[in-house]
Amino acid sequence: MSTGQNDNELISNVLGGDQQAYAVLVDRYKSYVFTLALRFTKNREDAEEVSQDIFIKAYRALADFRGASKFSTWLYTIVNTTCITFLRKKRLEVYSLDNENVFEVADSQDSGLRANLVEQKSRVNMVNQAISLLSSDDAEIITLFYKAEQSLDEIAKVLGIETNAVKVRLHRARTRLREKMQKHFAAEVNDLN
């Protein structure tokens, strides 16, 4: 297995006909892609289906990756467009950042998740649950910044917006996440202090 190789070397191998090298790339990024997809779909089955679709699309388009950006940035661009297309196909509403009702809708969508929370008081679960209560836009930007190790410039490339707009969106998303945590997990947050 060529696990010691960097992304560009693996891509060269895949393009050279070594299809198995792609399995290393999939293993390397599957958790990031799946987490991002889950932020959009809010459902593990759909997230798995979308994630597989993303990796297949990326494989088909691999010759178009020129190495100008990181492979992860290129891959997350595919994640973003595929997830948005998936939501459109499912006829789910993609909520605007400016829509104040977004939180209530997210709350109602995830009432099931919150029902399990009494038994899951750990710090990690609490944060993950709080992120799942956010709109997909907010959850995506927080995941890209904190978990996918993308800089503001890279996130701007993925989302197709200006770096300053990313900064503003990230700031709003963080504020909303804190509000969510205060609203739903105030006791747990206090326990941690």
Added chain:
Amino acid sequence: MSEQLTMEERLWEYIDGMSTPEEKTVIDQLIEANAEWRAKYGELLEAHQLMFSSELEEPSMRFTKNIMEEIAVLQIAPAAKSYINKKIIWGIAIFFITIIAGFLIYGIGQVKWSSGSDGTKIPVDFSKIDLSPMFNNTYINIFMMLNVVLGLFLFDRYLASKRRERHKEA
């Protein structure tokens, strides 16, 4: 409220390590001297650490296997730059430029320059340019025919590409 927002924004930049060295010094001093800033900094830093502590979700155990099985029957598509035919792009450009130029020439030919104000004089007397040979029936027919053929050709290419996409999706 806006002051609060500014304070938060500045603190987030400080926490993310994106502040300039001067700004960093100022915020260091504010955190040191101002209780409100210190409290807010503590609050945001804790939120920041909590966000870092969130975990990635894992897909099913068969995830990679499923993908490898799917791609086993697929081929990597050639790079877009290799199959984008520049001749087609140029064909489309020439098609539109010809139409625009044709309409412009025809439009200019129709203008009665003598009816304008006599304050300014145009160096070229357009009324004396005889465009009638360009717009006799034969030339117009040839021009229109070419446009129609080009239009049909481009429409056919568009439909063919759509058909191919549908086959791929199926």
